[in-house]
Structures are given as C-alpha cells and as structure tokens.
Amino acid sequence: MKRRLKELCILLAGLAAIGLFVLVSGIAPINASGGHWPITRWFLDYASDRSVDFHSSGIEPPPLDQPGMIRLGAATYDSNCRWCHGRPGSPAPVVAGHMTPSPPYLPGTPLDKEPRELFYIVKHGIKFAGMPAWPTQARDDDVWPVVAFLQQLPQLDAAAYDRHVQVETESDSPVEQLAAQACAACHGTSPSPAAGPRVPLLASQSQAYLEQSLQAFKTGTRQSGIMQPIAARLTDPQIAELAAFYAAEPDVERETTAPTVAESNPADLDEVVERGKSLAHRGDRQKKIAACAACHGPGTIQRSDDYPKLAGQPAWYLTQQLELLQRRARGGTDRVDRMHSIADKLTAKEIEALANYYAQLPLTE
Numbered sequence: 001m002k003r004r005l006k007e008l009c010i011l012l013a014g015l016a017a018i019g020l021f022v023l024v025s026g027i028a029p030i031n032a033s034g035g036h037w038p039i040t041r042w043f044l045d046y047a048s049d050r051s052v053d054f055h056s057s058g059i060e061p062p063p064l065d066q067p068g069m070i071r072l073g074a075a076t077y078d079s080n081c082r083w084c085h086g087r088p089g090s091p092a093p094v095v096a097g098h099m100t101p102s103p104p105y106l107p108g109t110p111l112d113k114e115p116r117e118l119f120y121i122v123k124h125g126i127k128f129a130g131m132p133a134w135p136t137q138a139r140d141d142d143v144w145p146v147v148a149f150l151q152q153l154p155q156l157d158a159a160a161y162d163r164h165v166q167v168e169t170e171s172d173s174p175v176e177q178l179a180a181q182a183c184a185a186c187h188g189t190s191p192s193p194a195a196g197p198r199v200p201l202l203a204s205q206s207q208a209y210l211e212q213s214l215q216a217f218k219t220g221t222r223q224s225g226i227m228q229p230i231a232a233r234l235t236d237p238q239i240a241e242l243a244a245f246y247a248a249e250p251d252v253e254r255e256t257t258a259p260t261v262a263e264s265n266p267a268d269l270d271e272v273v274e275r276g277k278s279l280a281h282r283g284d285r286q287k288k289i290a291a292c293a294a295c296h297g298p299g300t301i302q303r304s305d306d307y308p309k310l311a312g313q314p315a316w317y318l319t320q321q322l323e324l325l326q327r328r329a330r331g332g333t334d335r336v337d338r339m340h341s342i343a344d345k346l347t348a349k350e351i352e353a354l355a356n357y358y359a360q361l362p363l364t365e
Helices: 002-025 038-056 069-080 115-124 140-155 158-165 174-182 207-219 227-232 236-247 266-282 315-326 337-345 348-359
Strands: none
Touching: 038 115, 069 140, 069 158, 069 227, 115 140, 174 236, 207 227, 207 236, 266 348, 315 337, 315 348
C-alpha cells in the first residue's frame, strides 16, 4: 500500500513538474489563429453547456410575448450583438470568425437553449469565449427582450429583420438620420410608433433632461444594458442634437395600448386612477410624500427642465422606474438621489395608482 502511494506521489509530482515547465517556458501556444484542438473544443463546449444548465436552473422567464418585447430585443441585438453573431441576409462577420472560439452565427441556426439558459448567457457572458457580460447586472428587465428576440431570430429573413430594426426617414437632416439609426427603432419618431410599454416616450421632454440622461447613460451613472452602449458611441455634440430633436418632436404614438400594471381589474381602473391622481397632486402628508406634480407635472406650476415629465408615459415603464429607484438600481442625473426617499415610502398599490394615472394623461400635459 505504501509503495503504491509512493508511486502515485511520484506520478503527481512528475505531472506537476511538466505543467510547471510548460507554464514557465511558454511553449504552449495561445495564438487564436491556430484554433483549439478538437478535444479542447469538446471539453470547453461540454463544460459550458453543463455550467449554464446548472446555474440557470430556477430562473423563471416572464411572458416573452408581451407587447414590444421582440422589437425592443431586435433593436438591442442590432445595436450590440450583430457585430459578432451576424444578421439575416449577411454572411457571418469576418473578424469575429477569427476569434477562438468563434461566436456562433445565429441567423438561421436553431437554438438548442431554453429561455432561462439564454438569459443566463446574455446576462453573465461566457469566460474564455469573448462573450462579455451584460453591461449592468442590475437590470434583468433589459435582458429578457433580447431572449424573446433570439427565439424568433432563426426564423427571420432579411426583410423581416429589417422591419424590426430599421426606421426609414426621407429627411436629409443629419440629426433626423441619426435619430432614425440610433433611437427610433425603440423610441419612435412622429411618423413611427415606439416599441411598446417598456420604452419611454421622448417627445415633449425638455432638451436639458434628455441631454443629461444620455450623458448619465454614457458615463454609466444610469443603469441600462440597452442604453449604455448606444450612448457611449455618441459624441457630446450628437447627444445635444438628439436631445434638441426629440424635445421638439410632436406626440409619438405607441405601438400598442400600454397595459395596466399589477393585474388591475379593468372595472376598478377608474378608482386606481383617481387614487393616483390624488397622490400625484396632493401627496401624502402623513407619510411625508411630496406631490409628484410639483416637479413632474401636470399643471401650470413652473417646473425645472432638469426633471422628466411623466404624463403619457407607459404604466409599465413608470412602475419599473419606481421599483428600480427603490432597489437603487436605476441611477441617473445628479438629482436622482432626491427620488430614493420618496420611492422608498411608496407601496406597490401606490406605485400602481401613480403609474396608471400618469399613463392615461395626454403626452403633452
């Protein structure tokens, strides 16, 4: 027994010495041009699949057929993902094809992953594969639209893909062309509707607020894996031009009617809206909640351009923003801290009431 143990120790020591020699000498190639050995590729793929399956167990997907989910996911994919994974109607990206391992070309390729697994991969990325993690880990709601779109991508041809991600403009104005390329697929423009209730409507917001928000996304002080990469590619002059453009835009239609939140009974909606109206205009003195209208409207009170207008914004979006503020997962401009103490005092029912009240108002109030 002792002899076998001694032989095993000698074997392990020899293997360790060989490993140390390979490490120190540098003879092991790390060049991407050579690719992986077949056994290495199999091992990494198998280990990755098992890890994703294990760590994604217990993740419950939300309904992926909610209004605007696929269009929002398509716009995000086109902005952030197609450079490595391709788009329908175009060949696989040449540069990405020389990565080791190379990213899979997704158009036309059936995905053998469940929604929970796709969510885990998109959110957390994959080590040793060049697949980055989502820009912010605080916003799961940003990731699910991409998952919804990825399930549809294998069935899309080039024309169907373009209908999701392209907004045509006949204008020769550089800022309108920039808005069509960078913003309109999600936020819409006056002739094109916005992509559902997850997306804020930018028309009628002040130029100052829009510019400050884009700068906050650009610097990462406002959390959004969708918006941060887009804003990071914009120059400061482009941000100023886009802010001025959307501030002057007329009312933008919604793709669909924004649903109410928290499964409200339609018969009780009037009561919910009335409760939200009272809270918005009078606040709650007992809970020390100030009236929302003093900073965010509606009304004739002169308000700072640094604050967003809430009238006409989708109920889902408003609810999500207040919940993010409660979790300290939103971020924003220099004044966002003022909202934390207010959001903390709101119950789920009060958030629901406020969101539904503001959602049914005209956008320009």
